[in-house]
Amino acid sequence: GWRSRAALKLEAIDERDRLLAPGRVVVDLGAAPGGWSQLAAQRVAPGGVVVAVDCLAMAPLPGVRCVEADFATDDGLRAVQTALEGREADVVLSDMAPNLTGHAAVDQPAAMGLAELAADFAGRALKQDGVLVAKCFQGEGFDAFRAELGRLFARVSVRKPDASRSASREVYLVARGRSV
Numbered sequence: 001g002w003r004s005r006a007a008l009k010l011e012a013i014d015e016r017d018r019l020l021a022p023g024r025v026v027v028d029l030g031a032a033p034g035g036w037s038q039l040a041a042q043r044v045a046p047g048g049v050v051v052a053v054d055c056l057a058m059a060p061l062p063g064v065r066c067v068e069a070d071f072a073t074d075d076g077l078r079a080v081q082t083a084l085e086g087r088e089a090d091v092v093l094s095d096m097a098p099n100l101t102g103h104a105a106v107d108q109p110a111a112m113g114l115a116e117l118a119a120d121f122a123g124r125a126l127k128q129d130g131v132l133v134a135k136c137f138q139g140e141g142f143d144a145f146r147a148e149l150g151r152l153f154a155r156v157s158v159r160k161p162d163a164s165r166s167a168s169r170e171v172y173l174v175a176r177g178r179s180v
């Protein structure tokens with residue numbers, strides 16, 4: 001079984017967008033407890049690698065290099081770069097979410113900030129034909145972020161997997177084909 005129900009969301013996105021294939025290099029941002037990493041590692045084997053980062057500790061998984069760090073810090077970013085050993089990524093996944101306070105005025109900017117972080121990283125780490133999947137919440141800042149991705153990538157799609165509760169504002173942006 002999967003470590004988290006979240007794995008079903010990535011499974012559905014991958015079914016449609018075909019991100020994961022043997023040999024690919026994947027960075028999984030906000031990876032704990034590890035459902036996405038588990039699925040990704042299975043689908044990039046043989047020959048691929050998954051670098052998984054989370055501020056929370058994660059039990060080891062075959063084919064996954066776990067980095068326990070806050071990705072919003074320089075140290076976290078450096079630790080991920082070290083684990084990549086100079087390889088460019090085929091896929092950057094971000095399922096990062098802030099600790100929710102229940103106040104939209106706090107939660108929404110925090111969530112958008114994490115999506116921005118994932119997009120900045122994708123701009124540096126992805127191969128030219130690489131793909132970014134970023135969790136977002138519809139609300140303040142979402143349209144602007146989507147437009148920003150539209151400037152950086154040739155194609156941007158919004159995905160709402162069945163496993164994502166319909167009442168939740170959570171959606172995933174899938175961006176491919178870097179234009180810069």
Ligand code: SAM
Pocket residue numbers: 003004006007029030031032033034035036037053054055056069070071072095096097098099114
């Ligand atoms: N995709 C995961 C899975 O399949 O198991 C679930 C991820 S969970 C929805 C969101 C994760 O983002 C949490 O584990 C949280 O610790 C992590 N996170 C949030 N902000 C982070 C940051 N700045 N650096 C690293 N991880 C972060």
